[in-house]
Amino acid sequence: MRFVSETGIDAVAPAIGTAHGVYKTAPKLNFDLVERFGGESIPLVVHGGTGLTADVFLRLIRLGAAKINISTALKKIYLGSSRELLKDEKAAPVEFDAAVRKACEDEMYRYIALFGGVEKTL
Numbered sequence: 001m002r003f004v005s006e007t008g009i010d011a012v013a014p015a016i017g018t019a020h021g022v023y024k025t026a027p028k029l030n031f032d033l034v035e036r037f038g039g040e041s042i043p044l045v046v047h048g049g050t051g052l053t054a055d056v057f058l059r060l061i062r063l064g065a066a067k068i069n070i071s072t073a074l075k076k077i078y079l080g081s082s083r084e085l086l087k088d089e090k091a092a093p094v095e096f097d098a099a100v101r102k103a104c105e106d107e108m109y110r111y112i113a114l115f116g117g118v119e120k121t122l
Contacts, residue, residue, distance in 0.1 A: 001037075001040050003105065004040055004041075004042050008113060009042065010043070011042060011043045011044075011045050011066075011067070012037055012040070012042050012043070012044060013044075013045035013046070013047050014033055014034075014037050014044075015032045016029055016031075016033050016034050016046065017029040017030050018046055018047055018048035018049065018052070019047070019048040020047060020048045020069075020071070020072065020074060021048070021050075021072055022050070022053045027048075027051075027052075029056065029060075030070045031059065031060075031063060033099050034046075034063045034064065034065065034071050035063045035064065036061055037064065038063045038064015038065065039064060040064075041067035042066050043067060044066050044067075045065075045067045045068075045069070046060055046065045046067070046068045046069065048069065048072075049068040049069050049073075050069075050070050050071070050072035050073040050076075051072075051073075054114055057114060057115065058114075059062065059105070061115060061116065068111075068115065070111055073107060073111070074104055074107060075103055077103050077107045078100060078103070079105055080103075081099065081100050081103035081104075082096075082100055085099050085100065088120065
């Protein structure tokens with residue numbers, strides 16, 4: 001692709017219909033564009049992965065997505081677990097930090113497994 005070769009970029013994140021944050025309605029994804037970029041020799045990045053279904057994630061990966069951003073999902077887990085833990089007035093800060101971290105790690109590992117990366121992790 002001319003743009004890739006002329007700019008020297010090391011990853012590309014085309015506008016495929018996803019957006020950062022929480023979706024109010026299901027996004028209309030342009031899978032043809034994903035496939036077109038996925039065939040290039042440059043990693044394809046998907047912004048706004050939070051809220052997509054497992055089937056959509058797997059299709060994006062099959063078509064060439066190399067990186068899928070799920071920051072909002074992790075933030076939701078962080079805030080949700082924080083709120084839950086703060087209800088316990090006796091919880092010590094060390095326990096709080098460890099519990100929130102564990103909740104976020106569990107969510108990350110769930111995505112790693114879904115994306116087929118378990119065998120690729122250290």
